Amino acid sequence: MTATKWTEKYRPRRLKEVLGNGKAVSEMEAWARSWERGVPEKRAVVLYGPPGVGKTSAALALAEEMGWDEIEMNASDSRTATAIQKVAGAASKMTTFSGRKRLVILDEADNLYGSADRGGSAAMSKLVRETDQPVVLIANDYYGLSKPLREATMGIAFRRITKGTIASAMREICRAEEAGCTPEMIEEIADNSGGDLRSALNDLQAALEGALHPGEVATGVRDAKSSIFDAVAKILRGSNLGEAVKVAWSLDESPEDLIHWIDENLPTVYGTADLAAGYDRLSRADVFLGRVRRRQNYGLWRYASFMMTAGVQAARREKKGGYVPFRPPSYWRRMGQTKGARQVRDSAAKKIGRHCHISARVARAEMMGFFGLLLKDQKKGPRVAALLEFTVEEIALLLGTKPTTKKVAKLYEAAQEMIEEERVSQIEEAWGGSQKVEVAGHRGRPRRQDKTRSGAPDERPSGSISMEIDPEDGKTEPAGEDEPVENPSADLGQDSDPTEPEKDGRQRSLFDF
Template identity: 40%
Template sequence: MLWVEKYRPKDISEVVADKETIARVMEWAKKWQKGTWKPLLLAGPPGVGKTSLALALANTMKWEVVEMNASDQRNWEIIDRIVGEGAFNETISDEGEFLSSSAGRLKLIILDEVDNIHKKEDVGGESALIRIIKRRPRQPIILTANDPYELSQELRSLCEFIEFRRVSKTQIVKVLQKICIKEGIECEKEVLEKIAENAGGDLRAAINDLQAIAEGKKKVTLEDFVVGKRTQEIDIFKLLQKIFKTNFSAYMDAMSLDEAPEDLIQWIEENLPLEYEGKNLVRGYVALSRADIFLGRVRKRQAYRLWKYATYLMTDGVQKMREEKRTGFTHYKRPQTWQFLFQTKKKREIRERILKKIATYSHLSTTKAKNEMMPVIRFLLQNLEVEKSAKIAAFYEFSKEDLEFLVGEKSKEIAEFIEAKKLHRVDETWITDLAIKEEEEEIERKEEKTLETPKEEKKGKEDEQVKKRRKRKERDDTGKSLTLEDFIS
């Protein structure tokens, strides 16, 4: 079982959030106990506990729960069917039929990721939701969103709004310590601090990382953490064996694999039917489908931090869907959709070439170029107007092949603009040399005016000027670190 589910808060007092947030949510719930009120909109980045708080609140208030998660359809008919009927009827059965509630309890309707319902495939979903809210539902509704400003102003104005902050490092460490105690694991505090730091305020990611390196162990040291994080080439077939035939976490191995999650999921999908059958196969595909949802969000929003969720679901998530591990040899197949080995080798070569250019011209290490700059550059190339995208491409000397790797179809338009305007990277070292020469001439002119200055004082000033010029030259030679202003100005 995934620890994020196993240790999800059962009561609102267990939720990791500031006191003001908890107090506002409880005040909202009490208003519903007295009569009807506005829906509640919980907003904040992934992994900060929005859905966990909603479910914990339902337990605390003894409310039933109707939940639509990210894998549900979001068109107006589904919204009307589930949310609409649920909001104006008494209760709902496990089969999805609306019944009268003998206990007379309220039920909480949770609609996750509402910032997704207005996309093209969700035609009319937001409009349906607005119509339902305007009818003054008799049941409490909680909406969650990563980015509330993707929603219309009208929908936001109809809700009570609470924004979540990222979970602090100290709070994450405390949660991880409690999990270790319950799992009977002795874990060095420095390891937990490293995990919390890497999570960047995402509690769910931190719990996943802890499970990946600690599950099945009695003691976890800093060495385990370092080994788990160390980048290494992992054979794809060995990774598949670990997922399908062992109970050991394959998440860290997958993160170390020199392939994109979009490629890895195709390998797992191709070979899943060879290892799973019946109920296990269905559950395995459910885990894969959820991983694919996260990959879709990465593509739509350039939210590359969601890659780790997708990777976890397609590896450890799939692994935990089976009831027992299989033995014996299985001949794993390459994905039939495309010639995997050839294309990934080619893509890897292009990616390495791009990273080298970014690292060189941005004065960064290759690792920083990969983790920090490349996602930003890709986003800008995709979203800026062609002229600005072309300037960025020219600055980094991206070839047509590089651009196709980064932005796909838009690459042709950018390449044509570069060629038409004859854009190219300019060597600006002559500007620095000219500035130094002009400065030296200015110093000489000043020296001529101060001939009366004592020799010792004059020599000291000359030495100081020489040192300044040398330091300035050294600084200029190191180049200039880029910021977003360099790209969009």
Template identity: 25%
Template sequence: MLIKKHVPKKLSEIIGQYKGIVKFSRFVKSQKKKAVIIYGEPGIGKTLAIRVFATEQGFELLEIPPSGTRDKKEIISKIGIASQQPSLFGGNKIIMIDELESFGAGNRGVIRALIDVIKKTNYPIVLTSNNPWNSKFKTLRKYCEMIEFDKVDWKDIEQYLAKICKSEKIDVEPVVLKKIAARSQGDVRSAVMDLDVLTTNKSEVKNTDFFDLFREREENIFYAVKMVLKSFDGNVAFEAFNNVKIDSSEFLMWLDQNMHYEYLDPISLKKGYENVALSDKFNNRVLKTQNWSLSYYPNFLVSVGVQQAKTRVTQNISRYMRPELLMKIFSLAAKRRKARGISQQISGKLHASGNALMRDFYPYFNFIIEKNPEMGKELTTYLESE
């Protein structure tokens, strides 16, 4: 796979994150605080930068993956001990905890245990996060430096993809690389994976290949929706859903958008939406407990459960719609969560409630950052100071 073959070996090879890497290097050297949260969108190089930095600078790296230590007792016994013991080779050490969001799910006191480890550690602790502004991390943020990794500019991604193609001796039309880069929305990993799919067993890729690939993916989604809403065979529906390679939380939005076109009987529609709601409920439980063995249930409910809710199949030739409105709502909700997190973070500094700041302060704060970055930087520095 290209993603493994062309993984950067040097910090200079990581694209679009020069500022973040410099800040991280300064953190390791100064260690004004004993921990740092590196945050940003998925696929932009947060974890990779830490690994490469450790290799280049001769640090031993103790990496705690998302599926690893997430229990209070294990944190104290495993991370706590590692933060005190010398490196195996007598050198420096970095402890990295990947995906902060999965911390503390279903375990009381786990964040407090992590803070206690940070207070006593002899080595820098690095936490990566897609969005660290959740209120449950409010106290933790006080003990950590915050370093943001930016979305990578699509032009940088385009050049990076061109470099890979040259190395692999694959002739790809420039417009294809431009479209892959733009479609990635700053996610380098996603762009390389798309390129890998397009170039598999090919020495030449044209613009038509790009359209064929992504039309096929969307056609598969429409086909899965059709099999759930039109067929009665549970095996067919479950197989169609599994072949799409999207999670149940995304698929249920497609069903929510289109079910009423097929389920004209009120009872069938009611049962169908009940299964969608149950699937969403199980998804939340999986995320909260991090018990991924439960994933079968939301997958089953959103496919076979919805399919078996109907009493008859309509003879309509339905034109299914993409859940664009729902995606906009989810995007708006994500922005509001970020605004709420920032407002709660600075509430102590401004002696006001998070809700009041979100209503009366955050819109102007956001406007200042957008229109006058220099003033926004000074204001941010003031608000982040102790």
């Protein structure tokens, strides 16, 4: 046996060798031919579908057949905005030395998440709109892509490969490898593949390299997991209550997530008469999930799973025929769309909570409206915004308007001016240390006089002379006798304002109101 993986050794080199997805291959080829006539309207395509059905193989075979160079950015790469612009962005703009086109392949485009991929989705959207070279995105979940990205590309769906096609491909490989494959072994592996040709070939190679007796497939057969779409179909359209319960446990989805899938697709399968009963069972499952969250007793998950699977299925009395396109929960999509607004709300609540010495939850529930009223006040609004350092988005949220309005911009600018003034005031106070500015009697210039530890100025004998440094020539000269000044601010041309010293000698802050 060779050490080479069969999935790589027998990877398709031409589009006609891609199995089980003739329609998708035809659409890919038509899109590629359109590049020969210029830049098409859709400069990028998205190949989406379950894993192991030939999406990446089809993309590589397309480049081979069209005579294009290819550059691939896979899941192991860091796909930040900078990385995508540096690698894929540069490749999409520059032609090769030979003048041939370059196919840019971005694998697992639906798995952009976390700090490692920050900004990657926006960079990808920009890439597919501005590219001068053909681009292929590969994804398992089409709706895992952002809406702008889906609108800028052409989607091509890849379906699961039939059991017969997988069995036929395995027989051809066994014949080429001169391996002792029995019909029972091939049948068993094909049954467990779940339409995944790649996994079937890996299982076949592992079984044959395990020195098994003919007809035995022990370690080679994988424990295939049902996809979420298949599970929802079996729950809502099936008639076997036990199978509905089992399929829920075979999923890599928690009951907390599965209930959203059933909630989204229940109206597409159940008629009017059965819909109320179905939602009644689903609501009971939600009650158990609530108890799990409150009590942290995950043993109650089994009751929730039973009600949302067998319970919902038992509520159906009429069967609905025809094809039903199951879709992911719209709740998740709405949560994703409002994620930014919720982050702004939580950020403002935390700032209010810190200032008022309450929790962010209480601030969000009880204080947001009050601070919105404070911001509307022409005098206090800028001071409140400066004190809590609200951003433009937070001010707009509290005022109930958009961040682009003139009112928000004016309030934010006034707050920033106050923050800058306070910063300058603090710098001047720190630079002066524990010194206080007074008016020198004989020159009319300010003179700094040291304070004692208690804050009162040093006492000097009446008529004493202090030395002062002239800022112009740096020389030391007598400062003359002190002359009392009843109102220093009046002599300096200053009006009385909140920043003038109080009677206790404390400098008032700009934020005291």
